[in-house]
Amino acid sequence: MTLARLELRHPSGSTPILVGAGALAQVGDLAPFIDGRRAFVVTSTAVSTLQWHALEPLLERAGHYEVLEVPDGEEAKRLSVFEDLCRRMALAGGKRDSLVVGFGGGTVGDLAGFAAATFLRGIDFLLAPTTLLAQVDAAIGGKTGVNLPEAKNSVGAFHHPLVVVSDTRLLQTLPVAELRSGLVEIIKIAALANPDLLTDVERDFGRLLGADASVLARVVEQAAAAKIEIVESDPTEKGRRKLLNLGHTLGHALEAACAYRELRHGEAVGYGLLFVLRLAESRGLPRSDAGRLRGLLERLRLPALPPLAAGDLVERICRDKKVSENGVTWVLPARIGEARLVDDLPLDEVRAELETFLGDDRPGRP
Ligand SMILES: NC(=O)c1ccc[n+]([C@@H]2O[C@H](COP(=O)([O-])OP(=O)(O)OC[C@H]3O[C@@H](n4cnc5c(N)ncnc54)[C@H](O)[C@@H]3O)[C@@H](O)[C@H]2O)c1
Known part of the structure; x- marks a missing residue:
């Protein structure tokens, strides 16, 4: 299996982004980020029920890990869920060198990242996005946050993960409606930055919605690369990055x-x-x-x-x-x-x- 290794350079360092079928099994590459650390795995029951086995090899390298389940979907991004998550980490003895592992779609990643950005004024986190949308968009760029009833993502912070592992094999269990939802963000990035990607999506539309593994791996890599290029040019969204909106x-x-x-x-x-x-x-x-x-x-x-x-x-x-x-x-x-x-x-x-x-x-x- 061939993996793509992309890199996002940002003001606080750089984040490797591994993309491909089986990326989570590359424990050799990932071990340095987790070896011996206390890890808090933020996930939802829906995701862990289907995909826990994919994360286990990596977690075996942690010194100790605890699973902190959060509600599925946008419910995860309530302020009360964020508070509860931080309190559970405090009670479990979370320290400055603990590691948050976000395992789920964009909602889980945004919440996990925000908890990592703020708990003890900021600790490390690793993202293993499990939806197409999160692999091509939400996991890239360091935006974390939760919603208010009044407005989306209105409480948040910039905080980049140590590493992003986009294992496209996880997308095999994704319902077609979620694949469609992810495809919208791919169409968006193609529309504003990559005409060739748009042509590919038009040609491979059926195979993408059929979760064809090789097409997904290629398209996720291209879309992620296009987003990385824009984020690197304007990390804190003062100008060009606004185009991603x-x-x-x-x-x-x-x-x-x-x-x-x-x-x-x-x-x-x-x-x-x-x-x-x-x-x-x-x-x-x-x-x-x-x-x-x-x-x-x-x-x-x-x-x-x-x-x-x-x-x-x-x-x-x-x-x-x-x-x-x-x-x-x-x-x-x-x-x-x-x-x-x-x-x-x-x-x-x-x-x-x-x-x-x-x-x-x-x-x-x-
Ligand atoms: N931080 C950013 O830069 C950024 C960018 C874009 C979007 N976002 C945020 O991302 C969120 C949307 O993310 P999303 O579309 O991933 O939604 P999501 O996290 O709600 O996941 C969608 C559904 O897919 C299920 N699921 C996840 N992985 C699965 C798998 N492998 N197999 C089967 N089911 C699976 C989940 O249980 C959930 O029900 C929004 O809150 C949005 O604001 C953030």
């Missing part, structure tokens, strides 16, 4: 409006992407490029949106943590492989476009 301005508002229950993160971002295509088309995005992206997103068959009010969503957009005193910065595709930041979109235009979007031709509408 393509589709997230409306996406986060949709998630919060649905109380983080009715839509998966990728599904909400999928709608966010469809929405910005409309805004971008009237600002120069070629129709053919918009058509290609729309066509790909429509092949995903996003679930129908529940009834939502445009006014409420606009308020939520304005509350998002990404909004500065100068207003909302939108990320609009300029053409395939390129996007730009736009901060002068009149809110009235956004509201009117959103009313049309929610009311008429969105995919998934019964």
